[in-house]
Amino acid sequence: MSEEPETEAEEPPKKKSKKGLLVGLVLALLGAGGGFAAVQMGLIGGPAEEEAHAEDHIEVSPLPPIAFVPLDPLIISLSGQGSSRHLRFAAQLEVPPDFVAEVEAIKPRIVDVLNGYLRAVETADLEDPGALIRLRAQMLRRIQVVAGEGRVRDLLIMEFVLN
Structure with missing residues (x-):
C-alpha cells in the first residue's frame, strides 16, 4: 500500500x-x-x-485667647564617651493671657528645670527619632509643676539641634 x-x-x-x-x-x-x-x-x-x-462656608469657632512666652535659647553640653556634643534648644510656652506676667516672673526657674532635665538625658535618647515627643511631654510636665496647674498649656519646641 x-x-x-x-x-x-x-x-x-x-x-x-x-x-x-x-x-x-x-x-x-x-x-x-x-x-x-x-x-x-x-x-x-x-x-x-x-x-x-x-x-467651603463652614462656621469656624474662634480660638481661645492665648499668649506665648519665649524662653531664651539654651545650649547644653552633653556628656559622652570622649566626645564633646552640644544641644541647642529654644522653646515658647503657650499660656492663658491672664498668666503671662506670672510665667515671665518664674522664667529663671523654668530654664533651670529644663537645663537640669536635658543634661540628665542620655545622648542615645536624644538621637532616637521618636524621642522629641517623649522629651516634650516630660519637659511640659516639669514646667507645669514649677509654674502651677493651669498656667502653662503647652510647650512649643522651636529649635532642637544636636551637634
Whole structure:
C-alpha cells in the first residue's frame, strides 16, 4: 500500500478581524465618558457641586485667647564617651493671657528645670527619632509643676539641634 501525497494546497491563515477590537475601544471610551459625566453631575463618587461649595462656608469657632512666652535659647553640653556634643534648644510656652506676667516672673526657674532635665538625658535618647515627643511631654510636665496647674498649656519646641 502506497501512501498518496496530499494534493490539496494548504490555505494561508485567515487574517483576524479587527472589528472586535474596534468595538471594544468604542465601548471603553463610552464607558469612560459616562463615568466622568456621572461623577461631575454628582450621581456617584461624592457630593454635588452645590454641596461642595456649601462645605467651603463652614462656621469656624474662634480660638481661645492665648499668649506665648519665649524662653531664651539654651545650649547644653552633653556628656559622652570622649566626645564633646552640644544641644541647642529654644522653646515658647503657650499660656492663658491672664498668666503671662506670672510665667515671665518664674522664667529663671523654668530654664533651670529644663537645663537640669536635658543634661540628665542620655545622648542615645536624644538621637532616637521618636524621642522629641517623649522629651516634650516630660519637659511640659516639669514646667507645669514649677509654674502651677493651669498656667502653662503647652510647650512649643522651636529649635532642637544636636551637634
